[in-house]
């Protein structure tokens with residue numbers, strides 16, 4: 437089976453490299469702006485600092501009928517438009533959504549009512565270094581799970597992903613995993629993006645107050661969505677601190693987006709928290725959401 441990566445950003449290119457390293461065949465589905473400009477070799481600087489070139493077969497939207505398994509690694513705000521172009525995607529092709537944030541899956545499920553649709557959560561760190569050059573900044577966990585009935589038959593994808601990524605587990609309740617990841621992103625991402633700092637700098641005393649307040653607001657909203665599977669505030673804060681420590685040298689995806697003048701996933705991270713906060717006030721989250729919108733030039 438051939439994997440097709442839609443969204444050749446930092447994480448998409450790193451995943452291409454990791455899958456190719458295991459001998460998997462990988463195609464990269466490119467957008468129109470890449471037509472005529474694609475370099476079929478992606479350069480990945482691995483965690484040990486070694487550079488490696490990986491070949492991947494370029495595909496365009498008109499080749500959707502050839503896609504056997506689609507890994508969607510675009511930004512959350514690009515997913516629906518990118519998928520709408522794949523009009524000939526076979527009904528049997530699993531579509532795996534790996535973006536940050538929430539609120540996109542519902543649209544994808546109605547766009548592809550007959551396809552197996554799955555969600556993946558990955559905490560690998562990646563940074564773009566140049567055109568088709570990326571750096572793998574940190575190994576992380578990956579979880580995969582079904583978003584519809586047809587998706588339930590695809591647990592068989594886990595071993596190949598685990599071999600390539602170092603860890604991959606199946607979850608029958610992937611929405612819980614998505615909420616757990618969203619909670620982390622809703623704290624780390626806007627704070628690092630608005631302050632233009634790396635994740636580790638959040639542990640400086642000057643951020644102690646805002647970190648405490650924002651983590652409480654986010655926990656309050658997420659725990660209501662999780663119901664009886666919710667973690668306590670102190671469990672959440674312990675997990676948050678662990679992620680900050682493990683990714684201390686990394687720049688969050690939102691910081692990278694803002695620093696490079698790109699739109700961010702603000703609407704699907706802080707925006708999702710705001711949508712689900714009502715009637716409880718979330719002032720810090722609200723302020724960061726507005727600040728992010730300003731920084732993006734009102735693009736979300």
Ligand code: KPL
Pocket residue numbers: 536559561620621624625635679683686687688689690
């Ligand atoms: O997922 C991340 C992101 O940057 O989007 C974290 C976990 C915050 C790591 O940087």
